[in-house]
Amino acid sequence: xxxxxxxxxxxxxxxxxxxxxxxxxxxxxxxxxxxxxxxxxxxxxxxxxxxxxxxxxxxxxxxxxxxxxxxxxxxxxxxxxxxxxxxxxxxxxxxxxxxxxxxxxxxxxxxxxxxxxxxxxxxxxxxxxxxxxxxxxxxxxxxxxxxxxxxxxxxxxxxxxxxxxxxxxxxxxxxxxxxxxxxxxxxxxxxxxxxxxxxxxxxxxxxxxxxxxxxxxxxxxxxxxxxxxxxxxxxxxxxxxxxxxxxxxxxxxxxxxxxxxxxxxxxxxxxxxxxxxxxxxxxxxxxxxxxxxxxxxxxxxxxxxxxxxxxxxxxxxxxxxxxxxxxxxxxxxxxxxxxxxxxxxxxxxxxxxxxxxxxxxxxxxxxxxxxxxxxxxxxxxxxxxxxxxxxxxxxxxxxxxxxxxxxxxxxxxxxxxxxxxxxxxxx
Amino acid sequence: xxxxxxxxxxxxxxxxxxxxxxxxxxxxxxxxxxxxxxxxxxxxxxxxxxxxxxxxxxxxxxxxxxxxxxxxxxxxxxxxxxxxxxxxxxxxxxxxxxxxxxxxxxxxxxxxxxxxxxxxxxxxxxxxxxxxxxxxxxxxxxxxxxxxxxxxxxxxxxxxxxxxxxxxxxxxxxxxxxxxxxxxxxxxxxxxxxxxxxxxxxxxxxxxxxxxxxxxxxxxxxxxxxxxxxxxxxxxxxxxxxxxxxxxxxxxxxxxxxxxxxxxxxxxxxxxxxxxxxxxxxxxxxxxxxxxxxxxxxxxxxxxx
Numbered sequence: 001x002x003x004x005x006x007x008x009x010x011x012x013x014x015x016x017x018x019x020x021x022x023x024x025x026x027x028x029x030x031x032x033x034x035x036x037x038x039x040x041x042x043x044x045x046x047x048x049x050x051x052x053x054x055x056x057x058x059x060x061x062x063x064x065x066x067x068x069x070x071x072x073x074x075x076x077x078x079x080x081x082x083x084x085x086x087x088x089x090x091x092x093x094x095x096x097x098x099x100x101x102x103x104x105x106x107x108x109x110x111x112x113x114x115x116x117x118x119x120x121x122x123x124x125x126x127x128x129x130x131x132x133x134x135x136x137x138x139x140x141x142x143x144x145x146x147x148x149x150x151x152x153x154x155x156x157x158x159x160x161x162x163x164x165x166x167x168x169x170x171x172x173x174x175x176x177x178x179x180x181x182x183x184x185x186x187x188x189x190x191x192x193x194x195x196x197x198x199x200x201x202x203x204x205x206x207x208x209x210x211x212x213x214x215x216x217x218x219x220x221x222x223x224x225x226x227x228x229x230x231x232x233x234x235x236x237x238x239x240x241x242x243x244x245x246x247x248x249x250x251x252x253x254x255x256x257x258x259x260x261x262x263x264x265x266x267x268x269x270x271x272x273x274x275x276x277x278x279x280x281x282x283x284x285x286x287x288x289x290x291x292x293x294x295x296x297x298x299x300x301x302x303x304x305x306x307x308x309x310x311x312x313x314x315x316x317x318x319x320x321x322x323x324x325x326x327x328x329x330x331x332x333x334x335x336x337x338x339x340x341x342x343x344x345x346x347x348x349x350x351x352x353x354x355x356x357x358x359x360x361x362x363x364x365x366x367x368x369x370x371x372x373x374x375x376x377x378x379x380x381x382x383x384x385x386x387x388x389x390x391x392x393x394x395x396x397x398x399x400x401x402x403x404x405x406x407x408x409x410x411x412x413x414x415x416x417x418x419x420x421x422x423x424x425x426x427x
Numbered sequence: 428x429x430x431x432x433x434x435x436x437x438x439x440x441x442x443x444x445x446x447x448x449x450x451x452x453x454x455x456x457x458x459x460x461x462x463x464x465x466x467x468x469x470x471x472x473x474x475x476x477x478x479x480x481x482x483x484x485x486x487x488x489x490x491x492x493x494x495x496x497x498x499x500x501x502x503x504x505x506x507x508x509x510x511x512x513x514x515x516x517x518x519x520x521x522x523x524x525x526x527x528x529x530x531x532x533x534x535x536x537x538x539x540x541x542x543x544x545x546x547x548x549x550x551x552x553x554x555x556x557x558x559x560x561x562x563x564x565x566x567x568x569x570x571x572x573x574x575x576x577x578x579x580x581x582x583x584x585x586x587x588x589x590x591x592x593x594x595x596x597x598x599x600x601x602x603x604x605x606x607x608x609x610x611x612x613x614x615x616x617x618x619x620x621x622x623x624x625x626x627x628x629x630x631x632x633x634x635x636x637x638x639x640x641x642x643x644x645x646x647x648x649x650x651x652x653x654x655x656x657x658x659x660x661x662x663x664x665x666x667x668x669x670x671x672x673x674x675x676x677x678x679x680x681x682x683x684x685x686x687x688x689x690x691x692x693x694x695x696x697x698x699x700x701x702x703x704x705x706x707x708x709x710x711x712x713x714x715x716x717x718x719x720x721x722x723x724x725x726x727x728x729x730x731x732x
Contacts, residue, residue: 005438035710073593075574076567078620085438087618099595106597233451237484244483250448250599279479287436291447291480304455328595342600345455404600411604413594 006217009089009104009137011128012114017145021114021187022077022090023057028194029209031079074104083213098361098376099328101128102416105135106402109217112141112208117150117184121163123362129164130364133171133178134324134378134418136398139215140168140180143208147200148186154202157184170364183208225288226313227254228392228400230344231306235293246277246293247302249345252399255287256294256308263311264302265390270311271298305346307390307400315392315400318422322356323394325373325381329407329414332372333381339414341385343403349386350405356380382423394418439627443476446615448599449578450480453560453613456603460488460560460613461518461553463732466498466506467678468635469564469616472624474513475631476615489516491561493549495541496523497659497680505636520552537661540683546731550586553610560603560611563732568620569709572724578617584608586730612732621676621708625701629694639697641674641689652685652712676701676708685712 012018023040026032032040044054077088089104091097105111111132115125132140142164150156161182168180183192184203191197192207206214228251235246256262260273276283277293286292294308302308309315327333333352341350357366358379366380373379394401405415453460462477464470477486492506510517522544525531530551531544553561567574577593579601594602603611616624628635645656647666654660656668659682673686674697691697704711709723723731 005441033707033710034705035707073575073590076618077574078568078618080620080622085620085623103595103597107599232448233455233480235481235484248451248480250444279482289441289444290436291444291451340604342602345452399598402598402600404597404602406602406604411602411606413596413602416595416597 004083005085005087006110006212006215007087007089007108008110008112008212009091009101009108009132010112010114011091011101011104011132012125012145016114016116016125017187018090018114019057020054021112021143021145021185021193022088023054024187024190024193025209026077026079028190029079029081074100081209081213086212098127098131098378099326099416101131102135102326102328105132105137106398106416108132108135108137110139110141110212110215111137112143115142115144115160115164117144117146117156117160120160121167125164126167126364127361129168130171130359131378133168136394136418138179138217140178141208141211141215142180142182143187144182144184145187147184147191147197148189152184152186152191152197152199154200157182157203181205181211183211223255225253225397226315227256227309228252228288228315228397229256229294229308230400231302231304231308232345233304234302244295245299246295247306247308248291248293249308250291251286251288252344253288253397255285257285258283261311262296262308263314264296264300265307265309265314266317266388267301267306269298269300269302271296271300273297305344307344315390315397316422317388317390319385319388320353320382320423321385321389321391321419322380322382322421322423323403323417323419324378325405325418326378326416327373327375327414328416329412330375331407331414332374333405333415334372338408340406340408341383341389341403341417342406343389343391344400347406348389350383351385353382353384356382380420381417383417391419391422393421395420439623439630442616442619442623443479443627445599445618446476447480449601449613449615450477450562452601452603453562453611454481454487456601457560457611459556459558460562461491461556461558462486462488462562463549463564464490464492464506464510464517465564465678466492466502466509466636467564468624468628468639469566471509471633471635472616472619472627473562473564474509475627475633478513486513486515488562489518491518491520491552491556491558493520493545493552494522495545495680496521497541497657497682499636499638499655499675499678499681501638502636502678505634509634518552518556520548522548524548525551537663539661541680542683543726546586546726546729549732550730553586554608558610559605560613562613562615564616565614565732566616566619566621566624567614569707570723572727576614576617576727578614579603580612580614581605582610582612582730586610588612588727588730590724590728622698622701625694625698629698632694636678638675638678640692641672643670644673644686645669646671646673646686653688654685655681657681676712687711 040057043057075090091101091104185192194209231247232249274297275295337352358370392400401419403417407414525548531547577596646653647668674689691700
């Protein structure tokens with residue numbers, strides 16, 4: 001069983017041909033409309049002279065990007081084949097835009113990482129792979145691009161596969177190993193993107209689009225994960241003949257069934273599911289990522305921010321935790337700083353107790369405790385919160401293990417957090 | 428009961444679930460949200476999603492229509508009927524009133540449109556009612572600038588969008604914190620495509636205004652598009668009025684929305700037609716996007732939908 005919606009992220013530097021690859025994918029999958037093609041043709045000729053046709057221009061968005069020939073922000077693109085719908089989070093590759101890569105990776109099932117076959121495994125490609133693993137993307141597809149410029153050499157491809165595998169072994173990941181695949185392509189000529197290459201008959205694996213159509217996604221296996229239902233909203237008609245009271249939310253993981261015994265955290269009250277309501281009628285069973293409304297057998301005090309799960313597989317409840325934080329604003333994060341922390345469906349205040357380490361963006365090694373985290377730094381931080389949080393480690397659950405930090409004064413989103421463990425368990 | 432017997436969650440259900448989650452976050456985190464309802468297909472889908480998110484309770488927000496006075500009469504009739512069926516509240520913000528009060532000046536000439544004026548009426552209404560979040564039906568597949576917009580799109584106290592300084596949006600954790608006078612535009616259909624919208628309308632058997640289906644209409648051709656003959660239309664020399672069988676892919680003002688020649692008379696036929704089309708909906712039917720390469724980006728920065 002596979003979900004017919006796949007979210008993937010692309011990352012690569014300007015020269016890796018990322019925009020060309022996306023343009024090629026959309027073009028060869030016949031997902032480019034005539035008026036868009038006309039626009040690309042006009043823009044190509046304006047820049048490159050008569051007859052020029054640059055598929056990369058398909059993905060230009062903002063005026064400043066077209067003027068400067070750069071990508072500023074994550075762009076979302078959509079295409080479909082007979083088998084699946086795809087959502088691409090297209091991330092700029094500049095070093096200063098780490099925050100964009102983290103943003104794009106946060107919702108992706110697959111990371112497509114581009115290598116230039118001539119230049120090999122560069123520092124920036126490693127950084128993309130590191131962030132993809134840190135953000136818990138289960139599948140990584142390394143597209144070795146520009147094979148036409150290395151004479152479609154199998155030897156060169158295998159050399160790069162070996163080098164990348166050697167590096168990827170050391171990537172941080174959770175309880176599930178990141179699955180890494182490799183495909184030799186030429187985005188410029190369309191080799192192995194949608195159509196099989198005529199010049200690389202030594203490659204027998206799937207072409208890029210086949211891979212994307214077949215790879216499985218996390219929601220395909222709801223029974224393998226514990227149920228996590230953060231309460232978002234209490235449905236209570238103001239004027240109602242009966243005293244309807246429903247707890248609405250989106251199931252973050254796992255499955256819930258009518259009659260299941262459940263516990264409501266952080267308070268720990270126990271009850272059973274009386275009904276699973278949807279607008280289309282009652283359900284016997286609901287699986288992630290469905291949104292629905294629960295009615296419970298007992299009248300417990302439950303509000304937004306509570307988490308409903310099965311007893312016996314409850315997550316951690318704690319006010320101190322350690323997390324990897326990607327810092328996203330100019331003003332640095334320092335010990336003693338206070339932020340609004342949004343986790344699942346509620347807000348608390350979080351105080352920074354300590355910064356335990358920072359990842360060196362060049363070596364990807366964790367260094368000694370720094371004085372602060374600067375823009376685009378990723379480091380491990382100890383936080384204390386104003387109220388208990390109900391959470392899993394990010395490695396085991398991306399929805400209940402993630403949070404954002406918000407600046408109390410500017411209201412900007414300044415940090416992205418991935419919980420490692422509660423402090424007590426980590427000690 | 429095992430995995431094998433469990434029905435697959437379709438992409439439409441996954442998109443629906445994401446949108447319902449977004450709507451409930453807004454209801455929980457804002458004091459005075461509003462849902463912008465134009466009578467068009469995207470906002471019709473928003474209404475169904477709101478039913479799914481909040482029933483059996485009433486919606487925790489009113490609906491609002493920015494009425495240019497140049498709408499298709501079929502759409503206004505549909506709007507009022509749908510609102511009455513739902514039993515929800517509708518606020519109408521009138522561009523004509525903005526003109527009468529001198530807040531905006533009406534364009535003149537055969538190419539005049541009230542499209543640009545709507546922005547002022549919309550922002551005035553947001554201020555007047557103190558709305559702090561406004562749901563819109565915009566989708567990222569519609570247009571280049573929209574491809575970069577957040578689901579929670581922050582607007583400053585002038586209603587402006589700053590595309591180069593957007594809040595990062597991670598996982599499904601939306602940041603709805605604002606200062607007084609600022610607001611957020613919320614786009615629950617961000618990840619939907621035009622085809623998704625039509626397939627959903629078909630799946631849910633939602634009623635849409637009759638102009639979405641093929642019908643005979645008096646039209647005139649301008650800039651390669653077929654415009655409806657209406658009391659607001661002013662012909663340029665050489666333009667001729669003919670009767671054609673057309674349908675509309677988008678619902679905007681009569682003055683800036685073109686029809687497409689079509690025989691599609693049922694939802695199934697519309698879905699088939701959209702699946703086979705080779706032109707984007709805004710490219711085919713919206714004069715308002717053709718002003719320049721960055722027409723939408725410029726209007727959005729000023730506070731447009």
